[in-house]
Amino acid sequence: MENIKNYINGNFHNPIENHWIDNYNPSNGEVYGQIPNSSKEDVENAYIAAKSAFPVWSQTTLEERSSILLKIADLLETNLQRFAEAESKDNGKPISLAKAVDIPRAASNFRFFGNAITQFASESHESVGLQAINYTLRQPIGVVGCISPWNLPLYLFTWKIAPAIAAGNCVVAKPSEVTPMTAYLLGEICNEAGLPKGVLNIVHGLGSSTGQAIIEHEDIKAISFTGGTATGAHIAKVAAPMFKKLSLELGGKNPNIIFADCDYEDMLNTTVRSSFANQGQICLCGSRIFVEASIYEKFKKDFVAKIKALKVGHPSEETTNIGALVSKPHLEKVKEYIEIAKTENGTILCGGNEVTVKGYENGYYLEPTVIEVQSDDCRVNQEEIFGPVVTIMPFNNEDEVLIMANKVKYGLSATLWTNNLKRTIRMSNQLQAGIVWVNTWMMRDLRTPFGGVKASGVGREGGFEALRFFTEAKNVCIKY
Numbered sequence: 184m185e186n187i188k189n190y191i192n193g194n195f196h197n198p199i200e201n202h203w204i205d206n207y208n209p210s211n212g213e214v215y216g217q218i219p220n221s222s223k224e225d226v227e228n229a230y231i232a233a234k235s236a237f238p239v240w241s242q243t244t245l246e247e248r249s250s251i252l253l254k255i256a257d258l259l260e261t262n263l264q265r266f267a268e269a270e271s272k273d274n275g276k277p278i279s280l281a282k283a284v285d286i287p288r289a290a291s292n293f294r295f296f297g298n299a300i301t302q303f304a305s306e307s308h309e310s311v312g313l314q315a316i317n318y319t320l321r322q323p324i325g326v327v328g329c330i331s332p333w334n335l336p337l338y339l340f341t342w343k344i345a346p347a348i349a350a351g352n353c354v355v356a357k358p359s360e361v362t363p364m365t366a367y368l369l370g371e372i373c374n375e376a377g378l379p380k381g382v383l384n385i386v387h388g389l390g391s392s393t394g395q396a397i398i399e400h401e402d403i404k405a406i407s408f409t410g411g412t413a414t415g416a417h418i419a420k421v422a423a424p425m426f427k428k429l430s431l432e433l434g435g436k437n438p439n440i441i442f443a444d445c446d447y448e449d450m451l452n453t454t455v456r457s458s459f460a461n462q463g464q465i466c467l468c469g470s471r472i473f474v475e476a477s478i479y480e481k482f483k484k485d486f487v488a489k490i491k492a493l494k495v496g497h498p499s500e501e502t503t504n505i506g507a508l509v510s511k512p513h514l515e516k517v518k519e520y521i522e523i524a525k526t527e528n529g530t531i532l533c534g535g536n537e538v539t540v541k542g543y544e545n546g547y548y549l550e551p552t553v554i555e556v557q558s559d560d561c562r563v564n565q566e567e568i569f570g571p572v573v574t575i576m577p578f579n580n581e582d583e584v585l586i587m588a589n590k591v592k593y594g595l596s597a598t599l600w601t602n603n604l605k606r607t608i609r610m611s612n613q614l615q616a617g618i619v620w621v622n623t624w625m626m627r628d629l630r631t632p633f634g635g636v637k638a639s640g641v642g643r644e645g646g647f648e649a650l651r652f653f654t655e656a657k658n659v660c661i662k663y
């Protein structure tokens with residue numbers, strides 16, 4: 184059994200109340216370890232450690248902070264294989280993906296913010312004619328909370344932690360209870376890199392107990408959260424009366440809009456990825472595919488052929504394209520949507536069934552599923568499924584597809600395939616999304632603002648936006 188512990192003040196602890204949760208391996212459905220279900224007292228201990236570390240950490244020079252973050256990045260890279268294996272086992276994702284994307288990006292998060300903090304500057308304003316000068320300080324907030332989901336476990340956990348500590352805060356962090364393993368391993372790396380005790384504290388447990396204790400804590404002054412929209416709404420409700428700073432990165436139901444004038448092969452290969460990467464469990468996946476009518480039948484045939492060729496298999500096999508879904512309840516949720524599609528006159532063009540992988544019969548495997556829908560209003564086209572399921576339907580013109588693209592409650596990302604420059608600009612201006620990719624998908628430059636509009640969230644992560652979130656601006660006005 185691979186049991187894990189809380190990381191508080193640089194040490195590893197069992198939960199005070201000795202409550203534990205089973206940790207499942209999605210590839211075979213077996214319990215392979217236990218994780219703490221931490222209580223309010225554990226969160227309080229984490230908070231006390233963070234609070235004690237803050238006076239020194241917040242005054243540590245930028246060079247010193249930077250060098251520790253860069254060391255963590257190096258150590259993650261040195262331990263790539265171990266972390267990738269752990270991520271794949273905990274989450275069900277193909278090990279090839281964890282090795283190529285998840286763990287390298289976690290290292291990049293630390294390296295990026297280790298460098299960014301040395302370039303972060305604030306503004307000054309000369310009040311001309313009033314003989315005064317203003318300068319703005321950007322001071323760390325204090326103790327902040329970081330709560331992350333299960334789909335990109337270490338990738339998203341570190342996307343929050345790295346800017347928080349780079350900016351001089353101390354952190355109480357909680358990874359998803361469904362995928363806690365790499366966050367646990369990160370504690371060891373932080374100690375080895377020389378991160379002072381208490382700067383980062385990691386408490387494990389359920390959202391309703393451990394997570395709730397973090398968001399309810401009066402002195403945890405900011406919460407950075409990625410996860411479901413309903414959870415985000417709940418966090419906003421709890422945090423608002425305490426005037427906490429909030430960054431909420433929530434769900435998506437992103438349109439992938441394909442015009443006939445695109446580079447067809449590039450579009451086709453990228454659309455396979457944007458539909459099914461990570462078993463479709465990325466908030467940025469293009470789960471609603473709209474195709475210009477003149478190429479619809481050709482696209483349908485070519486796309487379905489490519490999807491049928493994807494290999495669903497054990498995550499440890501290098502040839503696997505689609506691994507296991509993260510949990511049994513999640514598999515059941517996704518299957519339910521496939522049934523809903525049938526009642527809505529959707530046509531299952533391929534997939535739709537569970538897959539039995541030899542030797543791993545109890546794993547949570549599902550075929551990548553393409554559903555042709557009759558209308559953009561149906562539930563499978565409106566609700567976040569967050570699994571290997573996409574819908575496709577044709578459109579006739581730009582105005583029509585723009586209306587359909589925007590007619591959902593979400594507004595995270597949109598992908599546009601076209602070589603028409605004027606159309607690109609027109610549509611990018613009007614798409615209701617925080618991120619628009621044109622002729623690409625999930626190309627990430629960590630300096631850019633990242634986040635959504637409408638029910639996809641509040642605030643932006645990435646680059647200096649994240650450093651601004653994790654600091655308070657204080658203006659100083661001096662009359663001379």
Ligand SMILES: NC(=O)C1=CN([C@@H]2O[C@H](COP(=O)(O)OP(=O)(O)OC[C@H]3O[C@@H](n4cnc5c(N)ncnc54)[C@H](O)[C@@H]3O)[C@@H](O)[C@H]2O)C=CC1
Binds near residue numbers: 516
């Ligand atoms: N990145 C994204 O956009 C994600 C979207 N989702 C969507 O949300 C749906 C539900 O998935 P869940 O695993 O239930 O996501 P969730 O939103 O419940 O979990 C995300 C994180 O929030 C924590 N959490 C839950 N309740 C909390 C509370 N009351 N206070 C503080 N923290 C809390 C969880 O423990 C986890 O660490 C998915 O089916 C999917 O549609 C889920 C995960 C990631």
Ligand SMILES: O=C(O)/C=C/C=C(\O)C(=O)O
Binds near residue numbers: 464
């Ligand atoms: O690349 C990023 O910074 C983020 C990617 C994905 C998510 O945030 C998500 O799936 O929640």
